[in-house]
Amino acid sequence: MTEPANAPIDAETTDVLIQHRRNIADLKQRIRNRHLQVLGLYGTPIVILVALTTWVGLKISFWLHSNTPDAIDNITSIAVLLSAISFIVQAVAEFSNDLNVWRDRKTPVKKLRLELSLAEERHVLEARRRTPPPIDRQATYRERLPGEIARLRQESRYYRRIHLFMQWMLFISSAAISAVTAWYDPPQPAKGALICLGFAVTVITAAAGYFKPRERAFNLQLTADSIEQNATALELGIPPYDAVEEKRNLALFATTVEDLRAEQRMREQQLDQPQQGQQQVI
Template sequence: MHSIVKLIGLIGVPLLLLSLIGATALTWRRYDMAPINTFGFVVAVALGIGCLAFIENFDTGQPWFVDDNGDRLQHEDSVAELKLDLDLAEEKRVLAASKVARAAFDRQYSYRDAIPREIDRLRGESASYRRWHNLLQWTLIIFSAAITGVTALYDTPQPGKGILIGLGGTVTVITSVMGYFKFKERGFNLQQTADAIEQHVTALDLAIAPYNLGDEKENLRLFAENVEALRVEQRKREQQLDQPHQGQQEIV
């Protein structure tokens, strides 16, 4: 999410301003671009401020917490201090775990209890990717239709040419973003993995195949193996999506 907002702020806003400048240069002394420039400038400023506010609130490394009165407050520690605290906490956890050796059955049972949270996380990320895909897809459809409408309405080159330049540039950016981030594919893979893991959870709870061995320890061991195999497969699919087309073929 952070990277997408940064991409919009760093590319979308300058592209919009450049489109306005290009349209103004093409229509100089032939068409009054002042209303369109004013509207576009206001949109660019609002978009830039919105992206900046999002980044400042969510990507500064300063986590939020809720006090006793229910108010959201920002942590006063720096990012370096928080990372140090996290490293120290991890070392303490490792030391405590080494002193208290748990049986494999206990670890597998705890693993089973943590799976519902993992399913919720996968589905939450899947829903987020689907929302981004649908938003960009509808924007692409609307702007593509607008290009056809502007072409049909304006017989003269101006001001239709300037509007077409802005619409075409926006369509190009949206298409590139969708092709780079692959929101639809990522959302589908996450949802598929969540559904598969939930199927194993249901089978374990109902003691049906393949978890009808009669031995609870053996069932939990088999369940952990199957779920981990699904998670490994999910990570491989994510790596394939991060690779260029040629790299994907080599991985497969």
Template sequence: MGIYVATASTWRTVDLARVNTIAVPLTIACGITFWVLAVLENNRKNQKETWKSVRQLELDLEIAEERRILHAKALGVPVDQRQFSYKDSLPRELENLRTEAQHYRRIHNMFQSIIIIGSLGTTTAASLADTPSYLKWVTVGLSFMVGVSAGFTGYFKYRERSFYLQQTADAIEQQANAFELGIPPYTDEEGANLAKLTKEVESLRVEQRKRQQQLDQPHEGRDGTV
């Protein structure tokens, strides 16, 4: 409509032939793209009832696991079967630990990058003999970002959290692999090995929770507990 109005209003006044040679094919392409997207959107709406988001699928999985636990509790499942079910849940536990460790590692790397780049940028901007006014504001902004990043990194201990989570995941994986391969200390019968594996994994998880609690404490409390 814009092309039509412009052409009609400038008829015999301005030559828009060159503009129209580009604008008309572009308008046609946009119309075809709009039609294709409209068809796809209509199909998506028709299939919306059968589609579920990732969050909904995760929620359904959590509900199913809770129901499985309640059902197993009502049946009075023997200890050895509960231990076997506990062993089968270890892969998901490892995935959660490593995902959380990677999350903290990314945050730590981001803050460290800000500290390094901000420190170099602040030093470079401040070392100029005649610093323009806008560079002074850049220096102030970089200094503030460096200070905030250093403060968050020192207080929340992202690197330590990532390290402990990854260490716990590796230790649990080592125990699970030793159980599957039947190597020491899992050289007894399956029932005894299951009990030993459950004990070792729970010890590792308790140790990880203690480390997490220690990192969550303020500096004064953490120094007092060491």
């Protein structure tokens, strides 16, 4: 008799929380769309001004006493014409009361962000009020593991591909320098290729050594995994968050997360320091 009575409550709770998530996702998409709308509306006049300014600058600098080439005139005219048409269309969509093409026309992005913040707060309060017992959370945790594992693997592949791309660029550019040098005995036309390849090697090496994408990705992933592990332990009520008092578990969780964030900031500071400074810190 107990299970049928609880079924409608569980279904209602699920529907309410899903609706909150849909509202939050919809607001995030509306904010992204509004950013693009504002950028297009106020960016096209800037494009027109830049195109005309560039044409005038070229005219004064190179063709003051002669006609500018037809290619430059055509490119400038096409850019100005397309930008003007785009601005007119966007202005009509933004300010016309007869057309409802844009959902959030005349709506500031700040207002949408406020609505998003309120929606997230309502979701947190509703989730807190409708939190199921620990045994139910433990039962659903196993079902979420495959998606979480897939997400972590996808992020790992993403950072690994960036690192491998930079390494292969270094390998190819370094090998091409030697190949071009051996293939072309005269300075030309290999001189330009050697300059470009040497520049690419220098830039990639300097960027990899300064920004350290591999180390930063590893540290960020390590901190995220540690925080997620503690959050999962708190949710499931397993050690070290298995105390009877919820207040004690929350205090321990906050302290642990802040320690992890402090360690992450320290690792970031060590990466920003020169190699000699890192050795002194270590």
